[in-house]
Amino acid sequence: EIVLTQSPATLSLSPGESATLSCRASHNIHNYLAWYQQRPGQAPRLLISDASNRAAGIPARFSGSGSQTDFTLTISDLESEDFGIYYCQRCDSWPPAFGGGTRVE
Amino acid sequence: QLQLQESGPGLVRSSGTLSVTCTVSGDSIISRSHYWGWVRQSAGKGLEYIGSISFNGNDYYSPSLKTRGSLSIDRPMNEFSLRMISVTATDTGIYYCVRQSGTSAGDFDSWGQGILVTVS
Numbered sequence: 001e002i003v004l005t006q007s008p009a010t011l012s013l014s015p016g017e018s019a020t021l022s023c024r025a026s027h028n029i030h031n032y033l034a035w036y037q038q039r040p041g042q043a044p045r046l047l048i049s050d051a052s053n054r055a056a057g058i059p060a061r062f063s064g065s066g067s068q069t070d071f072t073l074t075i076s077d078l079e080s081e082d083f084g085i086y087y088c089q090r091c092d093s094w095p096p097a098f099g100g101g102t103r104v105e
Numbered sequence: 106q107l108q109l110q111e112s113g114p115g116l117v118r119s120s121g122t123l124s125v126t127c128t129v130s131g132d133s134i135i136s137r138s139h140y141w142g143w144v145r146q147s148a149g150k151g152l153e154y155i156g157s158i159s160f161n162g163n164d165y166y167s168p169s170l171k172t173r174g175s176l177s178i179d180r181p182m183n184e185f186s187l188r189m190i191s192v193t194a195t196d197t198g199i200y201y202c203v204r205q206s207g208t209s210a211g212d213f214d215s216w217g218q219g220i221l222v223t224v225s
Contacts, residue, residue, distance in 0.1 A: 034213075055214065095154055096212075096213075100151050
């Protein structure tokens, strides 16, 4: 079973700063990784698919990178609406699974 | 614009059956490009994949669910449903219906608002 480990657990930042979130897979998942944002009280929404492709309507300040086992989500110039929890998900094989999340506060 | 809307009882008795339905608008549930599924979130916890079903009824369930889950599609109503038997308090959580890209392992590109189901 491939496990996704997200770090850090919590990131404390101010608006205007940049956030760097990590997701590490226990085995090679190529570029089959997605990132999601969950704002308080809302459903998650897809930000990034295939490690680096922004989903429709996602601002350019969100960028994804990485391959194989190490992936990064970068949020530039944080806005107040960006604070929440971010999850990564492996999409290489069934069953899909999520990382434990990083809270950006 | 694609919308997914969950419905069902908010309270289920322990050892009973949980049934939730997702009504899809803005896309056809018989699309060959997508799967349809459910993701659960327990209080204060992360996201857990429950299962997916394709346009032609091929279904997949999380191993943690064992044989308790059952997915179905209602093509005329453009809906799909999850049924889970022998529920316990650990099945309490917000159930999100989702559209899944391409395969049963794909990313979840659209989400419903979620329905809170409490097992008591």
